[in-house]
Amino acid sequence: MSRLITKRALADSMKKLMLKKPFDKLTVNDVCIDADISRRSFYRYFRDKYDLLSWIYHDDYFSKIKIRDDWVIWDYMPQICEYCYKDRQFFKKAVQVEGQNSARAYWREFLRPIIERDFKDTYLGEKSADFYVIKTCDALFDYMYEWISSPEIMPPEEFAFFVRHSVALHAKRSWEIASGIYKPEKAD
Secondary structure, eight states: OOHHHHHHHHHHHHHHHHTTSOGGGOOHHHHHHHHTOOHHHHHHHOSSHHHHHHHHIIIIIGGGSOOOTTOOHHHHHHHHHHHHHHTHHHHHHHTTOOSTTOHHHHHHHHHHHHHHHHTTTSOSSHHHHHHHHHHHHHHHHHHHHHHHHOSSOOOHHHHHHHHHHHHHHHHHHHHHHHHTOOOOOOOO
């Protein structure tokens, strides 16, 4: 079996099994049995089940998104949402995995260079940049988590627009408050 065929078979088994069983209860052995591939072959390509999960994020989704110099973070959101929407049953389970090679960690890894570039002239220092970038990645992940976990999920394009518009409105109000332009009306 070729390298890619083996990796793909293991990934497909992992995704299928995650729909039936929580990730923390899955074992490498479960995946190997389902894929009809030896544990030895598994370890030839992956360190552990977390490494396989990271490979799924990369190979099935994020590697398909082309990074463009003329795009900002919001230009990527419809595409990211579309990938998550198409495979939402898997993502509903994947976003619950925490820690090593979690969806949140991969999300940060993918978005970090884009957000750093988009906001490069706004940081007050290295610590400020790191804090802001991580919090922005996490906020976008949390939007995605709530959306993908919702029983009545809106279409991906609509959701991407909703998030972009919501963030823009809140950023505008934050600027108005910080600038002293906005003052709440006093209650009578």
